[in-house]
Amino acid sequence: MPSSSPILLIVHPGALGDGLLALPALRVLQATYPRHRLIWFGHKELGEVLVDAQEVHQSYTFDRLEFLAHRETYDFHQENFLSILRRCERAIGWLEDSGGIWRNWLKAAGIKNCILRSPHDPTLLNDHMADRYVEILQPWVQTTQVQSDLETNGDVARLLVFPKSRLARTPCSAKEPLIVLHAGSGSRYKCASPVLWASIVNGLMMAHPQRTICLVGGPADRASLRNVQGLLTHLEYTILIGMDLLSVGQYLQHAQLFIGHDSGLSHLAANLGIPSVLLFGPTDPAKWAPRGTHVAVIRKSCHCIGRASIECCKDKQCLSIPPPEVLAKAEEVLCGVKSFATDARFGCDDAFNLPCLG
Template sequence: MIVDSILFIRGGALGDFIVTLPALRLVREKWPQAHIELLGYPRHAALGVDRYYLNAVRSVDTGPLAGFFIPNAVLDPDLVDYFGDFDLVVSYFYDPDQIFYQNLKRCNMPNLITFSPVAGLAPAAKHFCAPLSELGLGTDDYSSRLHLTAEDKAWAVEFLKELDPSRPTVAIHPGSGSEKKNWPIDRWVELCQRRVLAGKENFVVISGEADDERTQYLLARWPGKTPLVARHLPLPHLAAVLAECGLFIGHDSGVTHLAAATGCPSIALFGPTDPAMWAPVGSHVCVLERHGDMAAISVDEVCAAMDQTLGAAPPHPRQRE
């Protein structure tokens, strides 16, 4: 089977893209010289374009694509040519009636695999690797790993340069895409006040567009000097910042998957969602879970996990400078 060009079709949120990286890795390892492109969201794909996994991205937010979800539609000729130019297309679009699949077949690409984006195997990355068994590809390693550039890493070092290099740096993300997945904000306040007053760590607060209200609440109650805030950063820059940190703490969110994919030791707080399915994979990830009740996770528990993780981790290079 000769494969020179491959298209992955993947929508969803940041975490959905990151748990698909093991599947992308399988294909990249099998065809290292192939052109691999993503039809998806450019903001997410930036983590993979020219960073091992992807050669290019095309935005999924293109009007003519809507015709592919209409039975027997007149398809956009440019998209027909676009899809037909690939030797292999792997689609994770939600397509319960297989309308998208039937229309893709009309584009006459040699090899087409479609699979549900609704994870049915745990961990989720295993689900997204499963359809690649048709190509003879498989793995037992479902961890996601990023390949950052030297420029990404240099940007992060410059961003963090004012922090005390003798202390470990802890990144926290007090938000997520769903309020029910969030640890109560007053617990975050108590945690940060306790740790900041102890004076043993630097802190970086991660804030995305959906997190501004919670972030402002936390910062208004921060003891002493306002911490460094990584607000709305491009994802490769945010990933590089997280890679420089000694610890990350967050919820079931895309940023938690991002932190773990950099190799940063991570504490993931889970309540209503299943960590067996959705927690990042890896021995460097500690999950604190309370089966639906995030408020049942105590500040003492998180502090203990921080002490254990920071004590077990080797000193970060920034601490040895």
């Protein structure tokens, strides 16, 4: 696409999982404005993934844009950056702007056509976050038909795909067949016990000795991984930690199965089409879970009322899932059986509106 093409600015301050939930909305923008260059301001590593998968044309960190928006004077490099912004015709910001700071700044930068609205806005009609991101586009797009087939529309619901030339960059030897497990999350309230995870690993090794088991995590998951590792003495498995998100995504493409929590990596695996078993706790999968018949969600009832109650909860009944149940669901997914969520309804999610962190 020519560098002189009009620019559509996309501002998303959320974490990895939140950004991936906005992917259908990004594709609606692609289809609606095919002549525009899409420039992403948001999660740094997700931006790199989106560029590599050709979902957007350029990416920058949200912090960089936020810094500019709150300054009154600029040096040479910042002015050069602002000159790029002045070529933007439109801007979508999935954020709260009650004080009008963002709208005023974008208009001052020459961007007159703006949508600024948080996906957590209580006046939005849809429940699932992916639908809420699309609903916010209504001033620009007729979203009624888009939302009616959001899960089946091939252009909107397609999987993330890296160009074939990139696949050779897999960061380490991926010994197939491969099962990947992510025992961490951006919030400890979403994490099942290390004992459960150790039981899952043991069960998978006994049932599938020919498969490689890999425990994966980011820098924030080191403690969770250590706790699980301490229960897995004398067992042979792979550890993958501290890699950049793009490399993790390329590695995940070799997996036959992914098991995780409500986390950004779970959303990445699901968007790559990896058959997944996800353990959900206090967050509602009807709102937060990645979609697809290749995704199976397991959760138990939550008796906590309000965020304070969740933060004080010690026994985590919502994540007290028997290991045989997880292993049975994993077998279903590995065998290609269409899986649906094991869904126990509860009412704590509205009070615990934590973003899906990665």
